[in-house]
Amino acid sequence: MNRLTPEQRFQIVEIYFGINRYVREVHRALRPFYGQHNGPSEQAIRAVIDRFRTNFTLLDSKPSTRQRNVHTEGNIAGVARSVEEDAEMSIRRRSQLVGLCPSTTWKILRKDLGLRAYKIQLVQELKPNDHR
Structure with a gap:
């Protein structure tokens, strides 16, 4: 039922x-x-x-919502300082230094600080004759 x-x-x-x-x-x-x-x-x-x-009620009790205390202004500032110190550090290493899990660090970098991960790729230089 x-x-x-x-x-x-x-x-x-x-x-x-x-x-x-x-x-x-x-x-x-x-x-x-x-x-x-x-x-x-x-x-x-x-x-x-x-x-x-x-x-003393017949209604369903509301599910308790967990307290999310990881995504705070202090943690965002800590990740921002970490980026200022070393911008080339990996997300895993940065999360270990800041003391957050990698997914939280990634979300802070992506959503709050507006940064994107990229990988530098070495390619051949384009020359004027390559356009043809």
Whole structure:
């Protein structure tokens, strides 16, 4: 079954506290509404009841977003100083010196400082007769 709507969760809590607080009885009481095999499982009913008891809510909790503390002004300034000191240093070596992972160093170089990686290639010199 798909995720339960808040109305369906309310119905589960209402039946749970109306009956003698047995999950199996709630599961049986929901059969007329959802059919024999389409209703929420006992595990889903138990999860709704546990969430209601602990958080006093029927809504989904928002996922916690992790704190991103690597992409800071101080780290951007450190990478910029590193580029001023030695512009030819590799990204891996630069990330070791600054103390960041290579992907973060690359993102700072690319997005914040507007620098592009390039490799110098030695080619033959073009002469005036080469245009023909």
